[in-house]
Amino acid sequence: MGQTIIVERREREVMKKYMILSVLLCLGFTGSLFAQSILPDTLLFVFKLHGQTRKYEMSFQEKQDSIYLHWGIERNLKWQSGSYAMGPESVEQATRLSFLQPEDGKHVQLSPEETVYILSRSAYKQLKEQQTLVYNQTTYSVLDSNERALGYPLIHVKDAAEGCEMWILDNPKLALVWRTCNNPLGVNWEVTVQPSN
Structure with a gap:
């Protein structure tokens, strides 16, 4: 028993x-x-501004029709981090890029008119269908798609008025602005894939 x-x-x-x-x-x-990662890796954004270089680790996650960008950087032997949130309206219909500088500990909810480092889905659709794109009240035209990143073509566009160029990941889930040059605001970036540990 x-x-x-x-x-x-x-x-x-x-x-x-x-x-x-x-x-x-x-x-x-x-x-x-x-909370699914939209891109497979943590990406390294290398920013150039007035002769200075900053390298931010970034990852994009999708959660309930919103997209969250989590960023981090080591500065002065201290890890700094924060995030940007793009709600469903931003993801679908935004018409401008935010150039708000990252600040340690800040978790920023962008306005419905803004995205950060990506195009909205309606802007991406316009780019694919019309071979032109209007963002930040600037018209960009497609030049070529000769380069690739993460297995996708990069759509190379240029603003005829001021000469700003962007290379956009041809990915309907996340049209990431992979590289910029000749930005009138003076800040340009290029993305690289972080090696896996």
């Missing part, structure tokens, strides 16, 4: 462990469904 009780307790403990493990696995799977 005593051994039967001990065996039953052990079986209950084992079942309890399996149930807890199952719940944790389900929660982990559900979490990954709600």
Whole structure:
């Protein structure tokens, strides 16, 4: 009788462990469904501004029709980080890029008219259908698609008025501005893929 009780307790403990493990696995799977990484890697954005170079690690995640950009940089032997949030309206219909400088600890919700480092889906659609793009009240025309990144062509566009050029990842889920040059604001960047550890 005593051994039967001990065996039953052990079986209950084992079942309890399996149930807890199952719940944790389900929660982990559900979490990954709600916050999916849109691009496979952490990307390194190399910024050039007035002769200075800054390197930011960035990753994009999609959660409930919003896109979150998480960034980080090591400065003065200290890790700084923050994020930008682009709501569903931004993701679908924004008409301008935000050039708001990252600040340590800041989590910025962008206005519905803005995206950061990506084009809205409507702007991307316009670019694909008309071979031109209007963003930040500037018209860009397609020059070529000769380069590739992350397995996608890069759409090379140029503003005829001021000469600003952008290379945009030809990806309908995330039309990332991969590189810029001749930006009238003076800030240009190029993306590279971080090597996996």
